[in-house]
Amino acid sequence: MFNRFLGSVLKTCVSIALLGTAATTYAAKKPHINPQTLTVIGYHEVTNDAKSALIPFYAVSSKxxxxxxxxxxKNGFHFISVTQLLKAHEGKLILPEKPVLLTVDDGYESFYTNIYPYVKENKIPVVLAIVGAWVNTxxxxxxxxGDDKIDRDKILTWSQIKEMSDSGYVEIASHSYDLHKGIVGNPQKNSEPAATTxxxxxxxxxxxGDGDYNKRIYxxxxxxxxxxxxxxxxxxxxxxxxxxxxNLETVRIAKHLGMPITISLDDGPVYLRKSLGALNRILVEHDMTLDNLSQEIENREKNLGDNARPQKIMHVDLxxxxxxxxxxxxxxxxxLLDRIQKMNITTVxxxxxxxxxxxxxADMVYFPNRYIPVRQDLFNRxxxxxxxxxxxxxxxxxxxLLAWELPKKNPVSKNLVVTQQPKNSDHLNMGYIRLxxxxxxxxxxxxxIYQDLGKSATFDxxxxxxxxxxxxxxxxxxEALQAYAKAGxxxxxxxxxxxxxxxxxxTAFKTDYLDNFALQLAAEVRQYQPALLTARNMYAQVVLNPYAETWYSQSLQKSLNRYDFTAIMAMPYMEQAKDKTQFYADIVKRLKQYPNGLSKAVVELQAVDWRKNSTPIPSVELADTIKSLYQQGVMHVGYYPDDPIKGLPDTxxxxxxxxxxxxxxQP
Structure with a gap:
């Protein structure tokens, strides 16, 4: 159970599954990287007996x-120590080109047997992160x-750790005293990471509460x-x-306790002069080849993350x-889980x-909060x-963002968007309550509300x-009129x-105002989910008709530049498009006008026709549309809604x- 728990958490942090044959040769391409960025590489277990590995998926042979x-x-990388890293960050030392910080987690006895002799002989500094409760057993x-028990001799002893620390090549890091486990994280009793739950x-x-949580971590x-x-x-x-x-609170606590460097598993490059508070890291898996390693280093250097990885999206109504x-x-x-697995969905x-x-x-939510009724505490689960x-x-x-129908007893429920539109106008009327x-x-x-969401669950x-x-x-x-007057x-x-x-x-003023507010909310959530990605829905008309920006206060170009993803509601039945094929082609043509159009846009299809009593769109039609979009160069495709009750669309x-x-x- 522990292995499954570890794997389930790590797989959302590791950028790709690195598959291939064992690394036995140096014949791998050289990664093209900025020589002044830091590469952090992490191992768990180095063992010559794969069958006895504690976590086989992360066990690497000595060879x-x-x-x-x-x-x-051989490829010009230089292993550095923690002292060198700290001095370089302070501007007191110039690191060698292509520096690497080598880390090993958990404190298994195999470190002493299979890693320590090699790094000592070759004078390679390494960071060893230990779990106090394990070593103190x-x-x-x-x-x-985790949920299992293992023999004590699988974990290092204090005398071994002291010997390695005294060598000058092994820096002992904290992996917590007893946070390397799951704790009850919701009413359904799911076991979730202790440090952030x-x-x-x-x-x-x-x-x-906040106080008790902070005290427990501290x-x-x-x-x-x-x-x-x-x-x-x-x-x-x-x-x-x-x-x-x-999260950012755990980083602050660590720094207060004398640990200015903290290490995560997030994607992306590590810049030496930026904060050391959460260094991104490559986690080595059991069958990682040299080509895999080279490509992963280069991907992170180029910051190739989700935008370069085709997203296959299921949009789910809870x-x-x-x-x-x-x-x-x-x-x-x-x-729902069966359908996600059967379709090989990558993003939900x-x-x-x-x-x-x-x-x-929205007049209810699925997470605990201070402002609006909870239908059920279900989102976390x-x-x-x-x-x-x-x-x-x-x-x-x-x-x-705005469509919150607060309880009437809350005076803020009256602070609504006001539509100033003649009664005889057939112009677009949004027609729903918005703050x-x-x-x-x-x-x-x-x-x-967003702060409460951020601390209530783990999401990406x-x-x-x-x-x-x-x-x-x-x-x-x-209030809006006052803002307009202030802006001239x-x-x-x-x-x-x-x-x-x-x-x-x-229109540009309102568009920026809305986007700024949305991204401010994302920043609030990042206090609890630091690697948070952002996406937003956009009406197809904004893509198809540039003048429609004035009707919606939405801009395709600004959205592509400011959000990680823009999910275009490419729904021809809802838009009453005369020619569906041309409708999709026009969207793709517009996206191709921007350098980041295809990498940052999601084409989201409708799986039902709401104009015909939510009649399902045939699964074959959906699949044919996706196939056509792929052929036209679209990278990211999703559909809404999925119906796990009726089993539609066909998995x-x-x-x-x-x-x-x-x-x-896709580099």
Whole structure:
């Protein structure tokens, strides 16, 4: 169970599954990298007996370990120490070109047997991260290894650790005292990473508060540091996060305790002059070849992440899963997980809100919060099950920006977007309740909702709903008019609309205002989910008709530049397009006008025809459309909604077309 738990957490952090034959030769291409960026490489276990490996997926043979080290040296990489890294960060030392920080996690006895002799002989500095509770286990007892128990002799002893530390080549880092495990993270009793999960108490039915959470993390890290010091070993200067999971509060705590360097498993390059608070790292897997290693180093240097990896997206309504009958709800969830696996989906957009009265605005959510009723504490459970039980690499929380229908007792519920539109006009009317982004109290409430989401679950991204929009008749609320006046605009919306130059400037102002607010909310969530990605829904008309930007306060170019992904609602039945094929072709043509158009845009298809009582779109038609989009160069495709109850669309048909596009990074 421990191995499965570790793997499920790590797979969402590792950028690609590195498959291939064992590394036995130096004949791999040289990675093209900036010589001043830092490469951090992590190992778990180096063993010559794969059958007895504690975590086989991350167990590397001694031969492969030595081959990889020699290959790095041959290709101009230089292994550096923690002291060198700290001095370089302070501007007191110039590091050699292509520096590498070598790390090994967990503190297995195999480090002493298979790694230490080699690094000592070859004078290679290495960081060894130990779990205090494991090392401190008495010799006559077994070590609590996640959900399992292992023999004590599988873990290093204090005398071995002291000897290696004294050698000058092994820097002892903290891997926590007892956070390398799962704790109860929700009412359904899922076991989730202890360092970032708010502990759920089934008896009180309450989550750990901020103060208790911070104290638990602080006490654990402090205990480990003091334990290490008590053994005559220097207090750690490096914190390696268990499972790569951390947040900005844990980073602050680590720094306060004398660990300015912390190491994660995030993607991307590491720049020496930036913060050392969360260094990205390559995690070596059991069958990583030299070509794999070279490509991974280069991918990170070029910051090739999700945009270069085809996204195969299922957009999920949590309303389909929710049921008052717990057993039926579990069956619904099981059906969803099966469908995700059968289709080989890589990314899920998961609804975190609910609109039971179907008026277009969220009046309930699926996570605990301070502002709006909770339909059920379900988002955490479903997001975790998807991440830990399927091959999905990214789970996004699907959230409204403005469309919140707060309880009427909350005075902020009245701070709404005002539409100033003649009754006889047939112009676009959004027609649903939205809080005004220009109202400071409304913004604070929305910020609070997002903060509560961020600390309530583990997820990888936010996708903002299609309500990141204001029409050319909005917003006419008093707060909005004040903002227009302050920015130098007329407060008469008709005057703004009747002058094309003023209209364009006003539209740009509103577009930027909405995007700034959305990205501010993402920044709030990053306090708890530091590697958070951003996506937003966009109306197809904005892509097809540039003048439609004024109707929606949305800009394709700005969205491509500011969000990680722009999910275009390419839904011809909803748009009543006369020619579906041409509709899709026109969208692709527009995307190709931008250098990042195809890498940062998701073409999201409709799986039902809402204009015909939600009649399902035939699965063959969906698959044929995806095939055509792939042929036209589209990288990222999704569909909405998935129906796990009726089993639509057909998993076999969808799997075949999704598998026609490789899921690896496309350099």
């Amino acid at each position: 492969n370990f030595e081959t990889q080290v020699k290959w790095l040296q 008495p010799a006559d007892q077994q070590v609590q290894f 708010r502990l759920y108490n089934p008896k009180t039915k309450k989550y750990e 006490d654990d890290l402090k205990k480990n540091n003091e334990l290490i010091k008590s053994k005559g070993i220097p207090s750690p200067r490096v914190m390696v996060w268990p499972y790569g999971r951390y 309303d389909y899963i929710y049921d008052k009958d717990e057993k039926q709800e579990e069956r619904n969830l099981g059906n 957009y998961l609804q975190a809100f609910s609109d039971p009265d179907a008026n277009g605005s 479903v997001a975790w099950q998807i991440a830990s039980r399927t091959q999905v690499q990214r789970v996004y929380a699907w959230m409204p 005004s982004p220009f109202s400071a109290p409304a913004r604070r409430v929305i910020e609070g 991204g936010i996708i903002f709903h299609d309500d990141v929009t204001l029409s050319d008749y909005e917003d006419a609320s008093p 605009f007329s407060t008469d919306l008709a005057t703004l609309r009747n002058d094309d130059k003023s209209l364009q400037k006003w 076999t048909i969808m799997r075949k077309v999704f598998d026609s596009k490789v899921s690896r990074i």
